[in-house]
Structures are given as C-alpha cells and as structure tokens.
Amino acid sequence: MRYVFITGTSRGLGKALLNEFKGDRIISLSRSEVDSDVQLFKTFHLDLKNESELEQESSKIFSSVTPDEGDEVFLINNAGTVEPVQSVENIDAAGYLDSYKVNVLAPALLIKAFIDEYKNQNITKRILTVSSGAAVKATEGWAAYCSSKAAVNMISDVVRLESSRHGTHIESATFRPGVIDTDMQTAIRSSDPEQFPSIEKFKEYKASEQLIPPEKVAQTLKTVITAENFKDQGHYDISEYIQ
Numbered sequence: 001m002r003y004v005f006i007t008g009t010s011r012g013l014g015k016a017l018l019n020e021f022k023g024d025r026i027i028s029l030s031r032s033e034v035d036s037d038v039q040l041f042k043t044f045h046l047d048l049k050n051e052s053e054l055e056q057e058s059s060k061i062f063s064s065v066t067p068d069e070g071d072e073v074f075l076i077n078n079a080g081t082v083e084p085v086q087s088v089e090n091i092d093a094a095g096y097l098d099s100y101k102v103n104v105l106a107p108a109l110l111i112k113a114f115i116d117e118y119k120n121q122n123i124t125k126r127i128l129t130v131s132s133g134a135a136v137k138a139t140e141g142w143a144a145y146c147s148s149k150a151a152v153n154m155i156s157d158v159v160r161l162e163s164s165r166h167g168t169h170i171e172s173a174t175f176r177p178g179v180i181d182t183d184m185q186t187a188i189r190s191s192d193p194e195q196f197p198s199i200e201k202f203k204e205y206k207a208s209e210q211l212i213p214p215e216k217v218a219q220t221l222k223t224v225i226t227a228e229n230f231k232d233q234g235h236y237d238i239s240e241y242i243q
C-alpha cells in the first residue's frame with residue numbers, strides 16, 4: 001500500500017498530482033476546496049500561512065494513517081507562492097513572512113511531523129519538495145521567492161544528512177518542475193513590469209507554447225519519487241527527464 005500526502009491540491013501541479021496518484025491512498029492538504037473526481041483517502045484543510053495551526057494539526061495529519069511494514073509513505077510538498085513579485089526596495093516584512101511561511105516554514109513543519117511519526121517504522125519514507133530554478137538563479141522581482149526556494153533546498157539537504165546519521169531511512173529530495181502552465185504563470189505574466197523586468201520572457205513562454213502542462217510535470221514527478229534509486233540524488237530537475 002502506498003500513502004501519498006500532497007499539499008496544494010486545489011489547483012495547478014497539485015491537482016494534476018491527484019490524478020497521477022489516484023491508484024494510491026491520497027491524503028490531500030489544501031486551503032481551498034478540491035474539485036476533483038479522484039477519490040481522496042483523507043482531506044485536511046489548512047492555510048499554510050497559519051503556522052500555529054499547522055504545528056498543532058501536523059501530527060494528527062500523519063497519524064491519521066497506519067501503514068503496515070513494507071508500505072510506502074510519500075510527502076509531496078507542492079503548495080507554493082511566487083508573491084510578492086516586487087523589487088527588494090518594495091517588499092515589506094509581511095511580504096517576506098507570507099512567502100517564507102508557505103514556501104519554507106510549512107514544508108519544514110510537515111517534514112518535522114513526518115519524521116516524528118515514521119522514523120522508527122519499517123516502511124519506505126520519501127519526501128519530495130517542489131522547488132524551482134529560482135532557488136539557484138537570482139531574478140529581479142523575486143527576492144522572496146528565490147530566497148524561499150533556496151532555503152527549502154537547504155532544509156531538504158539537512159534532512160538527508162540527519163537521516164543518514166540517525167539511521168531513520170527518511171529519503172528527501174527537491175524537484176525543479178520547469179515552467180508549468182498554471183495560475184502561478186498567469187500571476188507572473190500579470191506582474192508590474194517595473195517590479196518584474198523579465199515579464200516579456202514569460203509572456204513569450206506562453207505565446208510560443210513553451211509552458212509544460214501540469215499533467216506532464218505530475219507524471220515526471222511520479223517517475224522521480226517512485227524510482228528505486230530515489231535516495232541517490234538530493235535535487236531533481238525535470239530537464240533531466242523531458243526535452
């Protein structure tokens with residue numbers, strides 16, 4: 001049996017992942033309602049900006065399933081936000097905090113609860129956190145986004161080291177999904193060009209049909225997380241799988 005915890009299942013990549021894992025027991029974590037034909041094993045509604053609620057609920061989320069020896073449990077940290085798209089001189093404390101809460105703190109707290117729940121269980125334990133090329137490439141207007149994705153990459157790497165030393169067999173990696181045709185790209189294309197000078201490039205990606213359909217990204221993510229040698233790599237990039 002495979003249990004798959006997925007955040008941000010209401011739209012975009014997260015929604016496409018539901019279809020990809022429909023043969024498994026999906027535990028959906030979303031802020032908004034999920035409108036999907038895929039049967040969900042459990043659903044939890046959470047605003048990932050609410051870190052106290054997340055801290056309180058996260059152990060309940062992972063203890064809501066009882067895997068047997070030999071089962072697989074996956075956590076896919078998918079939910080994310082690109083906002084605020086503003087130059088550094090214009091981002092205020094609330095802008096950074098909201099970004100970091102969703103993109104860094106929420107995955108970190110979910111990873112913590114996942115480790116707490118499963119560290120001593122003889123099951124396959126995998127965490128895949130959706131990151132971005134922005135983690136390693138500075139882009140004007142994306143100070144909060146770039147720095148948040150860089151931070152979550154590091155958290156995943158630290159988990160790998162600690163898991164190895166503690167012998168918990170928790171396998172953690174990040175995934176760069178490329179430029180996906182989702183609402184996030186719609187938001188990026190409607191940014192203020194003053195704040196986001198790369199806007200024309202992103203409009204061109206859409207116009208020339210270079211955006212990757214979320215279904216294709218979801219398929220690739222599944223290939224990554226189900227691979228026998230998943231634990232060998234800390235960071236996966238969709239460009240290694242599709243042209």
Ligand SMILES: NC(=O)c1ccc[n+]([C@@H]2O[C@H](COP(=O)([O-])OP(=O)(O)OC[C@H]3O[C@@H](n4cnc5c(N)ncnc54)[C@H](OP(=O)(O)O)[C@@H]3O)[C@@H](O)[C@H]2O)c1
Nearest residue numbers: 008010011012013031032047048079080179180182183184
């Ligand atoms: N699209 C791209 O080109 C691209 C490129 C690189 C990386 N990524 C990464 O891929 C992942 C998926 O992105 P996407 O393109 O599918 O984005 P999307 O279409 O904007 O969807 C974002 C998802 O995250 C959820 N979310 C955002 N803030 C939340 C909060 N405070 N609490 C709970 N859920 C929240 C949204 O829920 P609501 O419906 O409730 O808002 C939604 O389900 C993200 O981590 C993103 O950074 C995307």
